[in-house]
Amino acid sequence: MLTLAFSSSHFFQTVAFGLAIGAVYASLALAIVLIYRTTHVVNFAQGEMATFTTYIAWTLTANHGWSFWPAFFATIAIAFVLGAATERVIIRPFERGDPLTLILVTIALFVIFNGLIQWIWGPDQKFFPGAFSGTFTIRGVTIAHQDVGVVAVTLATVVVLWLFFRFTKMGLAMRAAAIAPVASRLMGVRVGWMYAAGWGFAASLGAVSGMMVAPVVQLNPSMMQSILVYSFAAAVFGGIESPLGAVVGGLALGLLTTLLGAYVSWIGVDLQLPVAFTVLIAVLLIRPAGLLGRHVVKRV
């Protein structure tokens, strides 16, 4: 069943690619976790918001002559504003409401963003330049800069976000607002703005994942749709409330699907997704709270 012609060079290239695509899943999964933790909303539009902002980056580079990195950082900022505005305008009226209503609202957002993308930029594929090109060779294994770059950028984003939540006053207030909104208000926290900031950071993370994956899959209106499915899986796999779990889950899922596709011949590309989800269900059967799901210690 296993492909026997095993080359270590091919193996390491596959691992690098798997981790890179896993990093993309990880940042989108983290965005989903962030929104779930702050506003208890499962945001089905996360992928389309990421695609939308990636198109903004494309406009900046292709139409306005910006180079990649300035466009990258400007897009992160624009995405933050877009995410925060989406929360204030569209999610806020349904805040802490019926979960089913909120699911419907985010599905509507999915359709709205997808429609906006096609309306503004058209249905065609666009060439999206990557920040990283070329390859390097280490011990006879040739690795694409793109793969290493994507993993590095994602991990850097995660670390920055972690530092923010762990060490800043606003980060602390955002966590407090997610845990106990009323108590936070009594401390003077403007809870609504904390929710908006949560959506803002999530949209920025999504933008990072979109800009990282666009050079690989090419920019098109449905670019993030299958990635969103993997990211949801990664988020649940890691325990929907655990940021670390989302990152680990994303990387593991990327690696797993890529390796399975490459080395188990009967799986190939077609069965990658079903097999990955079978594994996911198996994990959830053993650990219902997910890989790193929280066990809240409580003394009454």
Place this chain on the structure above:
Amino acid sequence: MAPLLELRGVQARYGPIVALHDVSLTVGEGEVVALLGANGAGKTTTLRAISGLVAKTGEVVYAGSDVRRASPERMARLGLAHVPEGRGLFPELTVWENLRMGAYVRRDRGGVKADLERAVQHFPWILERRHQHAATLSGGEQQMLAVARALVARPKLLMLDEPSLGLAPLVTQELFRVVHELNEQEGLTVLVVEQNAQIALTVSHRAYVLEVGRVAVEGSSAELREHEGVRRSYLGY
């Protein structure tokens, strides 16, 4: 001198249910005022109305300004610290993070640092437990932490809602000892809602008794300890 807080003819309702019919009370600077009454008399609602968690009609003047329509966020900025029913801690944040949240509205870093140290002086156990989640503390420790957190805000007015609820008598005494100390030494103004009238009337200067959303009795705590109705209904002798 004008009182720090004055309520005149305050009414509040939850939907169609009127919780406060007509509450008038004052809290002077440096006073400890107790709010007594049976379950459902409107004690908690009075505190929630003051801190802006419940909409109300009537007059509410705090530190010289009309705050009838002020939000809880605004009241916190005006120096009101409200330790709500159930303590309002953040169970999944550490003890130290909970404490730091108390200083959220403050911008004077040096002052905050000094006040964190002051809180630790009042409750020394906080230091060794600072990395623990608040949820892992005992009920008494949680209540102490909630008070400590309120102190870090350096409030003009501290409102405590049933601090003794679920606490062992010794822990309750310890808590009120600290409140008394803060009032004596630092002139902290306190409005406390309490079921335990005995201890509340010992620590407070003045008290109000609420009955069905109205002030039924008011006076100095010494007077109320001798008041026959209060004795029979709330002190049990």
